[in-house]
Amino acid sequence: MNPSLATPLAAPLHLLLAAMFAGVPITWLVTAFFCQKGDDYRQARARFLSLAGGIAAMIFSLGAILLLSLHGPTTLYAPGIFAEVFSVRIDAVSVAMTTLVSFVGLVVLRFSHSYLMGDARQADFLRFLMQTLAAVSVVVMAGNVILLVAGWISMSLSLHRLLVFYPDRPRAQLAAHKKFIIARGSDLALALAVGLMVAATGSTDIALIASAAQDSADVFSAAPALLLVLAALLKSAQFPTHGWIAEVMEAPTPVSALLHAGIVNAGGFLIIRFADVIASSGVALYALLLVGGMTALFGSLVMLTQRSVKGALAYSTVAQMGFMLLQCGLGAFSSAMLHIIAHSLYKAHAFLSSGSMVDVARGNGFPSKAAPVRPALILLSLFIAGGIFAIWSTVVGITIATKPAIVGLGAILVFGAMHLVIQSSRGQGSALVLFRASSTAAVVAGLYFTLQALAVLVFEGSVPEAGKLDAVQFALMMLMLGTFGAVTVLQWYLPSARSNARWQAFWVHLSNGFYVNQLFNQFIALPRVSGEANR
Structure with a gap:
């Protein structure tokens, strides 16, 4: 010891x-x-x-x-x-x-x-x-890893009893069965990863395994890291195995709250707990970046089309879990921990208060028609959001040379700030409205950087510090940022094309997740039940 x-x-x-x-x-x-x-x-x-x-x-x-x-x-x-x-x-x-x-x-x-x-x-x-x-x-x-695996399997089996609590709901039973199959794949991947790590270090102690990875990157092959990533992806409802999390909504609301606020975060926790092992394998980091980023984009788009509050919350969880794993892929493990905590608290509140959120979700179906966003407003919002980001990053001393992952994640915040400014100012020329939106964006950006700095301080020594990115990570990050930016612009222009037949068809396909879930059901030979939703 x-x-x-x-x-x-x-x-x-x-x-x-x-x-x-x-x-x-x-x-x-x-x-x-x-x-x-x-x-x-x-x-x-x-x-x-x-x-x-x-x-x-x-x-x-x-x-x-x-x-x-x-x-x-x-x-x-x-x-x-x-x-x-x-x-x-x-x-x-x-x-x-x-x-x-x-x-x-x-x-x-x-x-x-x-x-x-x-x-x-x-x-x-x-x-x-x-x-x-x-x-x-x-x-x-x-x-130690033995206790972790035992708890991992027990967690899934205990959750299954909650998901099938009402035996007279066939769709809930089918969704639970599907989740049960995916969970067994996660269990197997974790067990194999643990076996390889124990064989390489001769220890079952998690701290000693992490220490061995810190001392030498050659202690482990890429296999245990990739198996850990696979176990996490299957547990966290990542594309294309995401469908079950939207289908278990017939379980009691407290189960949905616990699932979305806690258990689905287990995949991200697993990556963070073995962050030193993951960080020793570039391939594992690339896999997290690709799958997490793609899932975040997919979940964000499908979420916008859902008619029910719980459906929107389910795809929100899919997107958030993807974004959290993307953060891990960039090596920003302290940021991922902060994400888990914030997401858990928000999602527990959202599900337990979902009955009072009906008014928020009015407008379902096709988005309301709106005038196209003027290019001048886009440039103005970019100037305001970019300026806010530059000021705050300078205040806290974060630059792309020292913390490229944090800057990259902050760039997504810029898109969010732009969206806030544009939506607030759309159709209104009031300088007061623009000032309020900009002030709100500035406060949110300040909160982001403050919490990021606090997370680094709190979790220092428990997770690897976010450092420089290699060429592949940087290229993937820029690709993800470009895609997120394109999706942001898409949100501004597509509502104005409500009457376009092609847009309406695209909206229908998107609301069904491009039928990926149905293809996955066929792949695992899952039977259909009468009235099963496409989603």
């Missing part, structure tokens, strides 16, 4: 906080065990126990933040012969993720109490939900 990776916990307070942190998944499992269906008393007891367990897990997670600030990163090992199997990694990544999982889990549990009130199987649902939360907690805090 490398002493630098496992500093002894001598102080009693440190030992107590570490034991509490390690007890997070145990808390979920113990409370789940006592949630049994039955009469009203048992149902009420299940609600009380689940809430108490969620609060306890949240407190234990917050205690780990104090431990990390007092002691620094370490690995907590089980005593004796169990040390090789049961260990907990305590660093910025595991503490942040465990706290996030505990918070989202507590919110989803509380929502489930009212959502399933009166359902005879509410206690069963709460039990399955807490078992899933326990498995997710094991994955994000595991200190």
Whole structure:
């Protein structure tokens, strides 16, 4: 054992906080065990126990933040012969993720109490939900690869029970079956990657595996990194295996919230946890860039055409997961961690409040007709957004020479700022409106750079620092930026062509995801059910 990776916990307070942190998944499992269906008393007891367990897990997670600030990163090992199997990694990544999982889990549990009130199987649902939360907690805090794989598989199997909670919904059953098949491919890829890494290093300890990758890039071949990428892509609903995440919407809303706010992020977490191994393989980084970027573009376009709130949120998740993996492909792992946290909090809120978002989603079908955007307005918005970006990047000291990945990701922010300025000023010549839109863009840009700097500071030492890009990465980044820019321009001009027959046909094909999901269903020989949606 490398002493630098496992500093002894001598102080009693440190030992107590570490034991509490390690007890997070145990808390979920113990409370789940006592949630049994039955009469009203048992149902009420299940609600009380689940809430108490969620609060306890949240407190234990917050205690780990104090431990990390007092002691620094370490690995907590089980005593004796169990040390090789049961260990907990305590660093910025595991503490942040465990706290996030505990918070989202507590919110989803509380929502489930009212959502399933009166359902005879509410206690069963709460039990399955807490078992899933326990498995997710094991994955994000595991200190060795054996425990991580066990948690990874358990997480998928526990989620499956939630997805098929209503057995009388054939489309939900079919979607869950499809997800089950894809998840087994992810499990196999991860198991093979783990086997290769253990064989190369002779250790099952995640910190030691990362240290070996840091010491020498020749320790691993490209195979384990590519297998890790494959496991992450399959878990994160990436193109072309994305269809299941839009088809599981018949599961209870709390399941959708947990899935989109937590479990689907597991792929990104896997890449971040083994970032040193991934960074040692250029091919793995290129694969993340290509697939993640393509999925981000695809999901963003299809999202715009969805008629239902949940459908739009599902393809939003597909796009966001693609963008997160694109960040990993650029080596911006701290940015990807920030993305996971922000996306989880937003998506949990979005799903749990989806019933009140109907008014936001009015306008479905074809986009409303609008006048074409004047070229002068495009140039003005580019000048404003580019100026804001240049000012903030100078303030925080980020340049394309030192942080090309952060600058590249920030360029996408420029497109967003341009879109905000144009949409606010479209059809209006008011200088006040333009000023408000520009001010909002400036605040958003400032928040972006501030959070990026904070993420680098918080996760320093836990993930590799974003450095220079090689020629292939830089070329792929520029290709992605050009494509994102083209899509942004497309959003401005296509609504004005609403009456064009070709545009209407394109809109229909796009709303069905160009039928990629149907082709994938045929590839895995998945049967159809009556009334199955094209999407």
